Amino acid sequence: MDSSLVDIIQLCHLADRKAVKAYADLARGSADAELAAFWAELSRQEIEHVHHWQVAAGYAERGWLPQVFERPLEVLAELREAHRSIDRLVMNLGPAPGVLTSFTMAAELELIMLHPSFGALFEVMASLSGDTKFLDGYTAHLDGFVRVLGARAQGNPALLSLGEAITGRWQRSKLLGL
Ligand SMILES: [Fe+2]
Numbered sequence: 001m002d003s004s005l006v007d008i009i010q011l012c013h014l015a016d017r018k019a020v021k022a023y024a025d026l027a028r029g030s031a032d033a034e035l036a037a038f039w040a041e042l043s044r045q046e047i048e049h050v051h052h053w054q055v056a057a058g059y060a061e062r063g064w065l066p067q068v069f070e071r072p073l074e075v076l077a078e079l080r081e082a083h084r085s086i087d088r089l090v091m092n093l094g095p096a097p098g099v100l101t102s103f104t105m106a107a108e109l110e111l112i113m114l115h116p117s118f119g120a121l122f123e124v125m126a127s128l129s130g131d132t133k134f135l136d137g138y139t140a141h142l143d144g145f146v147r148v149l150g151a152r153a154q155g156n157p158a159l160l161s162l163g164e165a166i167t168g169r170w171q172r173s174k175l176l177g178l
Helices: 004-031 033-059 071-089 098-114 114-130 133-152 157-175
Strands: none
Touching: 004 033, 004 071, 004 098, 004 114, 004 133, 033 098, 033 114, 033 133, 071 098, 071 114, 098 133, 098 157, 114 133, 114 157
């Protein structure tokens, strides 16, 4: 068993657990019923990702996953830094953030979670199980988010750019098989 791979998966798992909570908090803090339902749905989707990581951790602990990273310690360091960024984002969010602030936080959160290590592990899990359901679900998760972001961005260029960055980064990571 390669413990660094288990540690990487645990950090991915923890990131999605933080996303579950962040979106549930946005749902609670949203006065707009339609948006509250949207954030609650995103939180539910993140719960699916949490389950995925629990399965991946079980595989890794049994030694069923190959070490996909050339430099796992560097990946671990980057993921720890990603967690500091996530914590900062969540901490800076007030109890009832406005629509633009909420979407900006969520978009930055999704971008952080597009670190190549996540994509690389999705691919390995998909090829081991012969099932692309999770990858397809992740594409739908991001596409759905970016679509609503576009509808709610009020033409805000910085927010629209974040949406484009999410789509671009996910497409690139799929192209590269990361
Ligand atoms: Fe997400």
